[in-house]
Structure formats: structure tokens, C-alpha cells
Ligand code: SAH
């Protein structure tokens with residue numbers, strides 16, 4: 001298991017796959033343990049790094065993870081098999097914005113870590129699958145340190161993405177249904193819980 005994690009870190013570095021930063025994933029694993037989370041939905045599996053580590057953080061936690069890129073999906077499946085997690089991690093090969101989950105499906109934790117420009121869409125679509133006491137956590141709230149420093153960016157595409165993350169942050173801050181806290185760990189995480197469930 002330890003070796004597989006190291007191998008995945010190496011692979012991600014070589015192929016430029018944006019897996020979570022170490023303190024970010026450590027935060028998630030602690031959160032899963034502390035809150036006795038059983039069912040996780042992850043949007044954006046990449047090679048399965050965060051899905052496998054989340055699944056390993058509690059004996060009875062199960063992770064459903066969605067990936068739309070075929071190369072990453074196949075790599076993720078391979079890694080899930082390598083660590084014998086076929087029963088713990090369910091990898092779904094589809095665009096998360098097109099997937100139809102069975103009605104009534106519920107998750108204790110939804111982790112959003114896919115296309116940064118679509119965060120509001122993911123949030124709005126998947127909040128209906130959140131258990132009453134559930135939490136939505138989002139990665140890359142700092143977007144590699146660019147959020148808040150837009151004037152230093154030259155690329156138009158990059159600027160647009162940063163604007164989208166800023167809009168997402170504003171969406172969370174002004175959200176009537178959810179209370180959100182922002183954490184300065186990894187590349188920035190947001191933790192959102194339903195207001196009436198506290
Ligand atoms: N959570 C992973 C990293 C994910 S990187 C980890 O920390 O280990 C983001 C991934 O989201 C990429 O693999 C990308 O292909 C995928 N992605 C982007 N948009 C998506 C969408 N609409 N549906 C499903 N996957 C998506």
C-alpha cells in the first residue's frame with residue numbers, strides 16, 4: 001500500500017497529474033475518521049490517489065469516484081485493483097455533469113476536485129445527494145496560489161479560471177443553504193455544511 005502511494009505520487013509528478021497536496025489529503029483523511037464517514041462521493045478521480053487514501057482512512061468507508069478522462073480512469077482502476085480495494089472504491093467512467101445517480105443515493109461526504117470552471121455546477125447538481133448531516137469539501141480554492149493575484153496573470157484562459165474560482169468562493173460565502181469555512185491547507189479547501197443541520 002505504502003509503495004503504491006509512492007508510485008502514484010511519482011507517476012503524478014512525471015505526467016503532471018494534479019493530485020492533492022499532502023497536507024490536503026491528510027486533512028480529508030482526518031475529517032473522515034473524526035466524523036465517522038461511511039460513504040464518500042468524489043468528483044474527479046484522476047489516478048485514484050485521493051480516492052484510495054480516503055478509502056483507507058476508515059475500515060468501513062466506501063468511495064464512489066467519477067472520472068471522465070479514459071487514460072486517468074484506466075490508471076485509477078489499475079491502482080484500485082493493485083491495493084485490493086475493488087469493494088471499497090467504485091470508479092465510474094463518465095462526465096460528472098452527465099451522470100444520473102439513482103434517486104435516493106446519499107453520501108456523508110462529497111469531495112469536489114474536477115474541472116475548476118464547473119465548481120458551481122457540480123455543487124448544485126450533487127447537493128441533492130448529500131445526507132442531511134453531510135459535508136461538501138472542495139479542493140483548489142487557492143488555485144495554485146493564483147486566487148487573489150489575478151493582476152499578475154498573463155494568460156487569458158488562466159485568468160478566466162481564476163475568476164471562476166473567485167465566483168465559486170463568492171457563491172459559497174453568500175449561499176443561503178450552506179455555511180462554509182475556508183482552510184489554508186494544501187491548495188486551499190472549503191468545507192460546507194447545511195445551515196439547518198448544525
Ligand atoms: N482527486 C484527484 C485529483 C483529480 S484531478 C486526487 O487528488 O488524487 C481532476 C480530475 O477531474 C482529472 O482527472 C479530470 O479528468 C477530471 N474531471 C474534470 N472534469 C470532470 C467531469 N466533468 N467529470 C468527471 N471528471 C472530470
Ligand code: MG
Nearest residue numbers: 020113139140
Ligand atoms: Mg485538486
